[in-house]
Amino acid sequence: MKKIVVLGGGESGVGTAILAKKNKYEVFVSDKGMIAEKYKKVLLHNDIFFEEGKHTENKLFRADVVMKSPGIPDKVPLVQDLLKKGIPVISEIEFAATFTKAMLIGITGSNGKTTTTMLTNHILKKAEFNVGMAGNIGDSFALQVATENYDKYVLELSSFQLDGIMDFAPHIAVITNISPDHLDRYDYKYENYIDSKFRITKNQTAEDYLIYDADDEAIENWLKNNKTKAQLFPFSLEKSFEKGAYIKDNKIIVNTNSNTFTMSIATLALQGKHNTKNAMASSMVAKLLGVRNNTLRESLEDFDSVEHRLEPVLKINGVQYINDSKATNVNAAYYALDSVRTPIVWIVGGTDKGNDYTDLLPLVREKVKAIVCLGIDNSKIIETFGNIVDFIIETAGAEEAVKVAYKVSEKGDTVLLSPACASFDLFENYEDRGRQFKDAVRQL
Template identity: 55%
Template structure:
């Protein structure tokens, strides 16, 4: 009998899963409460996959043998509750992709911050070494679409906690947990521990032959790691202690050891600057070393890596004022890292949709480095409350253009205007890329 798979959500992961499931002989139905983007609608029509948009028809959904839930849909959603109540198994898109990956290997990266950079650098190391790999997950194509359309022997996947919530068998050969900070608490009943448990699920199914790379300097990771039954080979990274296996940085040099072999290189050769990027680079190098990639190749890749768009991306310098696009900073910790690396007086563009942010985390840095705050969001009260007593002026703006003009007005030669919003972008923009692109355009139009 054909298995009926219902997919909730018709975005990249939902449509990717639909295409793969259809190809593998499932009876597939896609349901999206909102409207589908044209390209996704076309994908489904071309593949002959039944779908609905603007509604979730209960009888069609609750007749499923299995449901794949898109990561953006919370557990408290009414239809999700009914699916759970009926006891229909729920999986995530990475679980479905994992079922059909064949003998391919997986390097999976999760964490609150740094995961996109670490994923991109790990992929770059693999490609430099001549491995045939694909970049999937939250960066690039969905994992399921890649497996359906262009399978590869190696997948480098960026994975969110939401995707890990609904895995059962998913097992990466190499798992990286960059760090854990308070993020997305709105999705975890505001219980930090629930979010922490989600992150550790990345190592849940790993076996002794697999590798688990984590940051030994991350307080929360270390506080919780012993509560989980981890069977894989643990490879910590640190700047504070010399670890026997994994990687550490001492006196400006990075040392990596995963087996008998030992590699070292100077942090001054890293293409990525800033302390947080030294952690990202260490994690990627350890992953590369466990794949038996030659150290010359790893060194080369780390030196010529191009940083990502919307992540501390230099836009332009206008009349001595430098503009930086860090639109990808969608939580307070990301903004903390951005501010920490600032060496000039900073005008900070902040705001958007707040996911339960605690701004006290950046208060000290703001006091030390920020001369003006430009709010870019529909509701900026919390920012005024957090920084009103230490920064003057704090100005409200309602568009990227307005924010850039206001920032430029307060800036003098030698200042930096930093877009590092600490918030999601959905109030005024399509997504963080759209926010970053509008910001860059506004700077270029000055």
């Protein structure tokens, strides 16, 4: 009987454990922290052995294969020791993919991957495909492979999940864009992070497709210097293509193998340049899978936006409050600042992942009237923007940040939570941060 050790008893870990047990593996789940009650119940119900609060190394080193949760860095000594002993350490995505014959659509990128994943899933559901959505979103991929019977999966894939693949190959891969993020996990080398994103295409064949942003310098440079076997389908706001998606006369034009789809940008449910790109990427997936133009058009017109991504909360005394808690990097905050047309009171800060804020200087100079810091260490934000914004203040929680923003804003302004940082210093995760912000706004 093959032995699998699962490191981490969260969503991906417990899903992997259930799938492994179903496929006759001997399973052991080990979590250095405490396992959440809801996951513990699932493990007990399925008679899966687990430990919490420690890693018992002699149990771990007996494994034939180890599945590592994406939150655990490759650099930790335990992972390095496993690799030295020749024990493969893989991601949930790699493990689960071997147990399904479903077509896989993989979507990665520094920003826009959640929206593109949800939009693609929405289109394919509307086209009546039997489709599941997983990866970095919703129920774990492994759990769905164990318990559902989908023909297709739309997978949102983080760089950490892609780091743990060996043979995983999506039939359609999408790279929405690449900008510096998570550099603390990549030796502060941008090129390592770029290579990680491109692992999505490393096992693709000439039968497969890679959809990508042709306006993105990092993507274009990688494709100039490296090879993929996949058929390339670019999208762009600036160039046009024989095969790909582009803009002409304020319309999206999508040309795939034998088919052209056009749609006015004005009728898209999601507005803003970055969302036009997300719509282009999703449209190309849909057309490559034969979705009818009418279905595609309807889907792009009636899609609801993603929670915590430029989500309008309330208008109070003529001030619009927007929750963009999902903006955990500088590029995402850039999109948010760029999309707001009124003076901004900007709530920013959190756990810095090696951020460089200089790209934001022109936008901040032009649009931001006040900065409310929401993090434990705000020194880099104050250093970067202190001279160009008249009002900058530190706060220690969502409620305080919202109250201060309320005081300094006036009719016609926008209060924008777009942190450009991770949330783990003051919150459980970006969802918790977004919900606390929304609750505080509602209590004003």
